[in-house]
Amino acid sequence: MIYQLRHLTTYLYEKPVGFARCVLRLTPATGHDQTVLESQIDIEPFPTQRRSHIGQFGEQVITAVLQTPHEELKILARSRVEVNRPVRSAVGGAPWEVVREEAFAVASLDLRSPAHFLYPTAMTAIHPSITAYAAASFMPGRPVIEAAFELAARIKAEFKYDTGATDVRTLALDAFNARRGVCQDFAQIMIGGLRGLGLPAAYVSGYLRTYPAPGRPRLEGADATHAWVNLWCGDEIGWLGFDPTNALIVADEHIVLAVGRDYSDVAPIGGIVLGSGEQTIKVGVDVVPMEPVQARGA
Numbered sequence: 001m002i003y004q005l006r007h008l009t010t011y012l013y014e015k016p017v018g019f020a021r022c023v024l025r026l027t028p029a030t031g032h033d034q035t036v037l038e039s040q041i042d043i044e045p046f047p048t049q050r051r052s053h054i055g056q057f058g059e060q061v062i063t064a065v066l067q068t069p070h071e072e073l074k075i076l077a078r079s080r081v082e083v084n085r086p087v088r089s090a091v092g093g094a095p096w097e098v099v100r101e102e103a104f105a106v107a108s109l110d111l112r113s114p115a116h117f118l119y120p121t122a123m124t125a126i127h128p129s130i131t132a133y134a135a136a137s138f139m140p141g142r143p144v145i146e147a148a149f150e151l152a153a154r155i156k157a158e159f160k161y162d163t164g165a166t167d168v169r170t171l172a173l174d175a176f177n178a179r180r181g182v183c184q185d186f187a188q189i190m191i192g193g194l195r196g197l198g199l200p201a202a203y204v205s206g207y208l209r210t211y212p213a214p215g216r217p218r219l220e221g222a223d224a225t226h227a228w229v230n231l232w233c234g235d236e237i238g239w240l241g242f243d244p245t246n247a248l249i250v251a252d253e254h255i256v257l258a259v260g261r262d263y264s265d266v267a268p269i270g271g272i273v274l275g276s277g278e279q280t281i282k283v284g285v286d287v288v289p290m291e292p293v294q295a296r297g298a
Helices: 096-105 128-135 144-158 172-178 183-196
Strands: 002-017 019-024 034-044 049-054 060-066 070-083 201-208 224-232 239-243 254-260 269-274 279-289
Touching: 002 201, 002 269, 019 070, 034 060, 070 254, 096 144, 128 172, 128 183, 144 183, 144 224, 144 239, 172 183, 183 201, 183 224, 201 239, 201 279, 224 254, 224 279
Parallel strands: none
Antiparallel strands: 002 070, 002 279, 019 060, 019 269, 034 070, 049 060, 201 224, 201 254, 224 239
């Protein structure tokens, strides 16, 4: 499936801003199941400095410095991406204990090594309560894919999606105790539980193709950024995506921007602004298929 992506972020400032430094991770990833055909990022006002480099987990990072006073900042990312990620059954895989032992035996430290994703971070601390919650799905000898899918499905069923309950700084433990949050929180909760069991789990930022209700037109800008989990399922299978917000194994509807240990590694837009007054942020995302597509389960 080929997608045309458009992601417009607009910052409106109450008073002029004289300096801004933006760190952008808005270029989709290229890998074995996803290829970037075209990509462009435009910034208004035009940056005084702009440079690009590859981040610690292979993501493309653009750093832009703006020193022209401005009351509005627009960041427009446009891409064309081909995704070839077939739907996978939620069964199979080696017993999860075998996967755990394989992960701790890995000697490689390349970008996709599970060794990077075994240990806690500030946002995804290993905590007994989250580990115990995850362990209920990981009975002895259970296949790792089956167990992980059940965990994702339990998170969707037992946690409330609430956009007002958390923000980008919320820790996995706080969202877990509140039993509510958004995709970032659900991904980080699942990651904390998997790592507590000794399984390598990564945080993925990206886009999710959404579908209008039957008989309703598609609304421009109505798609969204999204977050999910990559779980290393052993040497034979490698990395597999699980979406706890929607209880899905990741397939063609998910487009990857970046992979890291938690949200702070892969935030699509970060940086600093020097100025006074309030700011308003508007975000519009379009994920448009360039080939006919049918929603899963339709």
